[in-house]
Amino acid sequence: MTRWGIVGTGKIAVAFTEALRVTEGSRLVAVGTRDIRNAARLTRLAPEVRVHCGYQALMRDPEVDAVYVATPHTEHRSASLLALEHGKPVLCEKPFAINHSEAADMVRAARERGVFLMEAMWTRFTPAMREVVRMVADGTIGQPRALVAELGWYSDPDPTHRLRNLELGGGALMDIGIYPVSLAHHLFGRPVGIAATSTRATTGADEQTGAVLTHEGGQLTSLMCSIQVDSPAHAVILGTGGRIEMDRWYNPTAFDLLLSDGSRIPHRFPHRGNGMEHEAEEVSRCLAAGRLESPLMPLDETLSIMETMDAIRSKIDLRFPADAIFAG
Amino acid sequence: MTRWGIVGTGKIAVAFTEALRVTEGSRLVAVGTRDIRNAARLTRLAPEVRVHCGYQALMRDPEVDAVYVATPHTEHRSASLLALEHGKPVLCEKPFAINHSEAADMVRAARERGVFLMEAMWTRFTPAMREVVRMVADGTIGQPRALVAELGWYSDPDPTHRLRNLELGGGALMDIGIYPVSLAHHLFGRPVGIAATSTRATTGADEQTGAVLTHEGGQLTSLMCSIQVDSPAHAVILGTGGRIEMDRWYNPTAFDLLLSDGSRIPHRFPHRGNGMEHEAEEVSRCLAAGRLESPLMPLDETLSIMETMDAIRSKIDLRFPADAIFAG
Numbered sequence: 001m002t003r004w005g006i007v008g009t010g011k012i013a014v015a016f017t018e019a020l021r022v023t024e025g026s027r028l029v030a031v032g033t034r035d036i037r038n039a040a041r042l043t044r045l046a047p048e049v050r051v052h053c054g055y056q057a058l059m060r061d062p063e064v065d066a067v068y069v070a071t072p073h074t075e076h077r078s079a080s081l082l083a084l085e086h087g088k089p090v091l092c093e094k095p096f097a098i099n100h101s102e103a104a105d106m107v108r109a110a111r112e113r114g115v116f117l118m119e120a121m122w123t124r125f126t127p128a129m130r131e132v133v134r135m136v137a138d139g140t141i142g143q144p145r146a147l148v149a150e151l152g153w154y155s156d157p158d159p160t161h162r163l164r165n166l167e168l169g170g171g172a173l174m175d176i177g178i179y180p181v182s183l184a185h186h187l188f189g190r191p192v193g194i195a196a197t198s199t200r201a202t203t204g205a206d207e208q209t210g211a212v213l214t215h216e217g218g219q220l221t222s223l224m225c226s227i228q229v230d231s232p233a234h235a236v237i238l239g240t241g242g243r244i245e246m247d248r249w250y251n252p253t254a255f256d257l258l259l260s261d262g263s264r265i266p267h268r269f270p271h272r273g274n275g276m277e278h279e280a281e282e283v284s285r286c287l288a289a290g291r292l293e294s295p296l297m298p299l300d301e302t303l304s305i306m307e308t309m310d311a312i313r314s315k316i317d318l319r320f321p322a323d324a325i326f327a328g
Numbered sequence: 329m330t331r332w333g334i335v336g337t338g339k340i341a342v343a344f345t346e347a348l349r350v351t352e353g354s355r356l357v358a359v360g361t362r363d364i365r366n367a368a369r370l371t372r373l374a375p376e377v378r379v380h381c382g383y384q385a386l387m388r389d390p391e392v393d394a395v396y397v398a399t400p401h402t403e404h405r406s407a408s409l410l411a412l413e414h415g416k417p418v419l420c421e422k423p424f425a426i427n428h429s430e431a432a433d434m435v436r437a438a439r440e441r442g443v444f445l446m447e448a449m450w451t452r453f454t455p456a457m458r459e460v461v462r463m464v465a466d467g468t469i470g471q472p473r474a475l476v477a478e479l480g481w482y483s484d485p486d487p488t489h490r491l492r493n494l495e496l497g498g499g500a501l502m503d504i505g506i507y508p509v510s511l512a513h514h515l516f517g518r519p520v521g522i523a524a525t526s527t528r529a530t531t532g533a534d535e536q537t538g539a540v541l542t543h544e545g546g547q548l549t550s551l552m553c554s555i556q557v558d559s560p561a562h563a564v565i566l567g568t569g570g571r572i573e574m575d576r577w578y579n580p581t582a583f584d585l586l587l588s589d590g591s592r593i594p595h596r597f598p599h600r601g602n603g604m605e606h607e608a609e610e611v612s613r614c615l616a617a618g619r620l621e622s623p624l625m626p627l628d629e630t631l632s633i634m635e636t637m638d639a640i641r642s643k644i645d646l647r648f649p650a651d652a653i654f655a656g
Contacts (some may be wrong), residue, residue: 145556146536148478152566195523195643197540199548208474210550212525212538220527222538224550228473229566230588233575238480238557245560260558315523 002284005030005064007055007079012093013070017045019276025284032058059086060127067282068120069093072162073169074322079112080117081124084109089116090142091283094128095178098169098322099313100306107299116286119295119302121182125278126250128269130296132244135274136187140257142241145219147187149180149235151250152208152226157201163227164205172225173198173312174313179210179250180223180235181308187237188215190304196315204318211312229325251275331610333358333392333416334610335407337366337385340421343400347541347604355471358605360386381408387413391534394611396448397421400490401497402650405430407605416442419611423506426497428634428648435627444555444614446607449510453606456597458624460472460572464515468585470569473547475515477508479578480536480554485529490531497648499524499533500553501640507564507578508551509539509636515565516543524643532646541548553632565655567640579603646656 002028006013013031020028030050033039039051052058059067059082067083069076069092074247075321076097078120083090088112095117097103110117123129136144155175163170184191192215207228213221218254242259257265257286271277286294293299313319330353334341337359348356351565356430358378361367369383380386386395387410395411397404404425418438424447426430437447461478464472481504483491491498520543526537535556535632563577570587574580581603585593599605614622615641619629641647 004645031544070422098579116525146552146554147479148476148552148559148562148607150476150550152474156566176400192480193525195525195538195540197521197523197542197548199542205544208548210523210540210548212523212552214525218527218535220525220538220552220554222478222535222550222552224474224476224548226474226548226566229568229571231476231571232564232586234476236478236560236562238554238559240482240557243559258560293363 002026002287003029003063003065004068005031005032005058005061007058008070009033009042010070014042014045015048015274016068016070016276017042019273020280022273023277023280026280029063030058030061049191052198053084059083059088064088065289066091073098073174077106077263081109084113084115084117084249087113087217089287091118091120091279093120095174095309096133096302098320099311100303103306105305107303110292112298114292116284116292117299118283119297120279121297122276122279123179123250123252124182124186124297125270126252126269126275127278128255128267131267131269132246132255133186135244135257136237141237141239141243142170142255142282143294144237144239146185146238147184147219147221147235149183149240149249150224150231151176151179151233152231154227154230155227159201160201161244162259164201164203166204170203171318172227173206173209173309173318176227177209177225177312178309180225182305183235184213184221184223184310185301185305186222188217188219189306191221192216194308194311194315196312198316198318206316209312209316213308278317330354330615331391331393332396332605333360333362333386333389334396334398335411336398337361338398340573342370342373343602344396344398344604344649345370347601348608350601351608353607354608357391358386358389371632387416389409391489392416394419394615401426401502402495405434408434409437412424412441412443412445417611417615419448419607421448423637424634425500426632428631428638431631431634433575435631437550438620438627439574442620444616444620444629446611446614447605447625450604451507451578451580452510452514452606452625453610454580454597454599454603455606456583457597459515459595459597460574460583462567463572463585465494469567469571470566472515472565472567473545474566475512475549475563477577478510478552478559479504479507479561480557480559483555486582487529492531492533494532494648497650499646500555501534501637501646504535504555505539505551505553505640506637508549508553510633511563512541512549512551513633513636514609516545516547516549519542519549519636522636522639522643524640526644526646534644534646537640537644576620
């Protein structure tokens with residue numbers, strides 16, 4: 001049984017709380033918050049959890065076996081380092097950090113202390129996505145050549161909103177673009193070529209970003225993310241012998257395999273919960289096996305993904321105040 | 329009645345011949361070829377047509393009211409100029425030319441001589457696409473913000489194949505990428521920002537190209553084309569109040585309108601033929617009205633599209649021998 005503590009009480013913390021209820025071998029025992037009033041939504045869902053004032057108190061809770069970091073992006077590093085210092089295994093929400101430099105600090109701390117750390121790229125752990133990745137690796141669609149993936153959610157255009165606030169690492173790329181970037185790495189490895197451009201909010205945050213990645217094996221990824229529009233979240237993985245089509249691909253419960261002979265074979269993998277249960281179960285599996293990293297989401301890959309995110313930001317000239325700390 | 333002559337006897341000439349059989353107010357009367365043996369497939373379909381040896385003879389045929397240029401890309405300019413010199417209205421296959429400079433020659437010749445000229449971007453004239461464009465312009469999906477469109481056809485990887493031959497303007501971008509580039513211009517106008525990258529055949533031709541365009545109104549286009557894989561040809565036009573989803577969007581007979589309230593409204597516009605009948609009818613309409621350009625595919629837009637194609641090629645460093653003629 002993994003007894004969980006959550007750092008933060010926002011929307012994603014509430015979603016993880018819901019997921020834990022249907023997660024095998026997991027139980028939520030505590031939550032850490034800086035403002036007790038923010039915990040109300042979460043504690044209504046899980047009245048039995050201990051609410052700690054401040055993150056430090058949560059880390060000292062001896063009944064917490066693992067910590068889920070659900071703070072805003074800009075606090076992923078500090079919250080994860082705090083947990084690691086206390087010897088708590090960490091599942092850190094995506095994007096893992098603001099930039100590669102922050103991510104490297106976190107990975108270094110985990111490795112130095114010999115404590116488990118994993119990026120909470122939940123989509124990767126779903127049974128549907130695992131089967132997709134297996135099929136692609138096995139040559140089911142012939143030679144995989146390309147990935148086309150889009151993802152967009154309409155969000156409040158208010159310039160003071162978190163998603164448009166550069167102080168909080170706002171914008172489409174960090175919040176949404178991380179999903180297709182991660183999938184591209186998962187399927188084809190790190191990119192060798194990157195092109196990107198974006199449209200911007202008045203605050204400077206990117207409202208829409210498109211990027212094209214080319215990979216060492218000659219594959220190409222075309223991705224687009226938006227905080228201005230709700231999208232169907234279509235993804236298609238294209239091979240010389242067929243293709244895989246997914247809707248709502250970031251949280252897949254189904255996909256269609258299309259073969260060159262024209263056949264379309266639907267595959268269905270219903271969740272028990274909202275989909276986050278699969279990443280929580282991965283953490284339990286790893287802890288039970290004494291692993292310090294997930295073989296499905298290794299830390300070197302997380303670092304490589306952050307490098308790609310930095311490179312895309314460089315192409316679109318998107319800088320965050322948090323970058324400055326590490327500059328020069 | 330528009331009496332047509334076709335320059336060239338390849339696959340696209342055969343497709344146009346098929347389309348003319350169901351085109352209102354059109355009839356195929358003649359074809360010009362440099363090698364009479366190549367005309368067999370076309371004349372089996374239309375045994376009554378006159379076969380001229382050489383393009384010049386076709387242009388002199390007094391019964392030909394309009395000429396469809398169906399040669400390889402690299403001969404679009406010379407064949408179109410020849411027709412225009414003979415006062416024949418021209419429908420020129422896409423891509424209109426190898427580069428903007430060639431296209432400008434063609435447009436100049438048409439305007440100087442006062443002869444009709446139009447790019448055969450057939451997808452634009454289909455009833456389904458016309459309705460899509462009307463809806464987007466009318467605000468049916470709120471503020472349009474983005475277009476995501478992919479298109480790929482598996483083709484013979486033989487490096488000597490036309491599609492991989494730089495001498496013939498080969499590669500995915502020129503043959504296939506022109507479709508989403510044209511649609512982006514049609515919906516959002518000329519781009520103000522362009523990013524692109526590609527993967528290459530051993531010949532240097534692009535096998536896959538991804539590009540991102542940003543437009544003056546803040547819209548973003550994410551496009552991808554391939555000659556390595558068969559794709560579903562998904563396109564989605566994303567707005568703040570809904571979206572339009574299309575399959576086989578380059579030859580649309582249907583699309584779905586999705587509104588913010590969750591409703592999905594299918595629209596169906598079956599073709600009479602293979603879809604090319606609509607561009608032929610546009611030519612007849614224009615000629616009957618005494619127009620020298622189509623209001624749906626004006627020459628200035630064709631020129632602007634060629635500029636974008638040149639700019640994407642510059643980003644991916646894709647040069648054709650035919651470019652050199654106009655360099656410096």
